[in-house]
Amino acid sequence: MTVPAAARVVDAVGAGLGPAVLAGTAIRRPVPIPGVGEGIAWLVRDDDADHPMQCYVGVWPDGAVRLLSDDQPAFFDLVAATGADIVDPSTALGYVRAFLEVTRGPAVIVREVRDVADLRWRPGSQSEEANRARFEAGPPIEPPVVEPSAGGFHVELTLVVDQRVQRNVFDVGRDGSIRTGYRVLADDLPLPIAR
Amino acid sequence: MSKDAAGRLPAERRNELAPPKPATEGPADDALEALEAPDRRLVAGDARDPRPGDPGPPLRSRQLLALQRSIGNRAVRDLLANRRSSRRAASQRFRHADANPAPQLAVQRHAGPTMPEEIEPGTGTGTGGGGLNYVAIATRIRDAIEGLGTDEEAIYAALGELGQDATRIRALTTAYGTLTGRTLDADLADDLSGDELERAQRLLRPPDRRQQIETLLGTTDTGRWVLRIIRRWSIPVDYEYSGTGSFHRAGSIYINRTLSVDAAALVMMHEAQHANTFKSGLAADVNALSREEYIRRKIADEAEAVVRQIEGSVPMQAAGHSLAGSGVNQGLIDRYRTAFYAYRDALEAANPTMTRAEINDRCRTRTRDTEVTSWFHDGTFVTSTGNITYSEHYGNAWDEAHNPPSPAPTVTGEETE
Structure with a gap:
């Protein structure tokens, strides 16, 4: 596996993480994307900054390095350039999870949950606490779904996205293409805020 | 409609909106036709279709130039002010000039660009809306540039009237080009530099993200x-x-x-x-x-x-x-307010003579150091x-x-x- 050159990573991540990359204090770690080649996505993280930062970069076959965080089109461009083979439900599920993580906004919390007990609460305003009570009294969180479908796989996950909980659906093609949709289950909940 | 990075129209579209070039011969027909319009405005590049109640096609500056060449500025001014006698006189003179080119040359006042301060009828020009008089603004800019020493403040004040509105900017640049035969961008670049030029250019652009x-x-x-x-x-x-x-x-x-x-x-x-x-x-x-x-x-x-x-x-x-x-988010604002007001109520009850400013100041500090810090x-x-x-x-x-x-x-x- 070839580690992307620091200079190219610095160009991609900008002034926030760049100095730590140059100083060698930033973590640079490959992130597996099931069904796609190894070493094409990398975590870049600096825990020493006033506000710790991290992002994901992609390495294209021609050596170009680009941000993947907050940029889903860049992710699909990378997958198209590299090639993907999503062969089974397990790979599809891993692929979707990796897609969610590497393309999330850097300060957006995205976390899969399977049960209300998985939620970590913070003290909330009166209105937020009321929303929490309603949510906890509602139907249980549905488990993940992954099943074969025409042309690929159908995946459903329940996610925490910042202060809301949502059910996301993904139709994953064998070539790595994804059609997505989501339904908000509850919003304005007293969930932690990433800064 | 697509525009380039400077907000300009594509060249072919700019040409489409540009005033028609006057015929080498017979400008009198255009000018005379324009004089029959119920309202005359000096608007170059106005490509609107006439509608019921619409004042009709504007008087093109090139047409005015042609008219000036034929009958002189004073007559044009009178005509634009709807002075019937002058209009009749103009028609007569025009016809006369048409028939005999020699007198036309005798009354010629300007061979160069028009002088709208002389022919300005005092109406808004309409293209950009907002009732701005683009010719007057263009004239102020031209005078600020051409006078002894550049009057930067006059330029900023004139450009500031556009409010960085793209339509108004187009109308002004068109009016300026018609007035001077030059482009406003080029004149500003010739006369200003550094921060002064940047400030003027910024006033000629729609607001950017920073702004x-x-x-x-x-x-x-x-x-x-x-x-x-x-x-x-x-x-x-x-x-x-x-x-x-x-x-x-x-x-x-x-x-x-x-x-x-x-x-x-x-x-x-x-x-x-x-x-x-x-x-x-x-x-x-x-x-x-x-x-x-x-x-x-x-x-x-x-x-x-x-x-x-x-x-x-x-x-x-x-x-x-x-x-x-x-x-x-709203939850944080609500938590801040709840803590702030709770302390305010307590403070007011305990210190009835304390000023509101002092109460607010103390509540802010306390809420920051307790609630927000937590x-x-x-x-x-x-x-x-x-x-x-x-x-x-x-x-x-x-x-x-x-x-x-x-x-x-x-x-x-x-x-x-």
């Missing part, structure tokens, strides 16, 4: 404080930052380009606090402070930054702006990387500074440039 954000900041007390901090310390701000996140670092502020203008203004309120602390030499020094004091001071700066955001967000919300993406300890705010509280994060940072870990793992197999 939009700073204009929005100018609408709230907290925003104006931000602008003062930026000016006071000459803080560089990258409003189009394309890397990760938005942050302050070493006296510079980076605002991610993906943030909306509303969110960017609110994030500026937060980051300006950090920049001010840094520039004031008050930033917590991890090497000089105890662990406890380091955490306390880091969080104190964060809490003040959050309070500034909340204070700025309230009037922005009231004006219809969004909090989305700013790091502040958010950095109780899991309300967590780091985006490890989902840990900020008291944990700053404690870890102090620990690492005082007990350095082994060198960062060597990255092997790195590609070389």
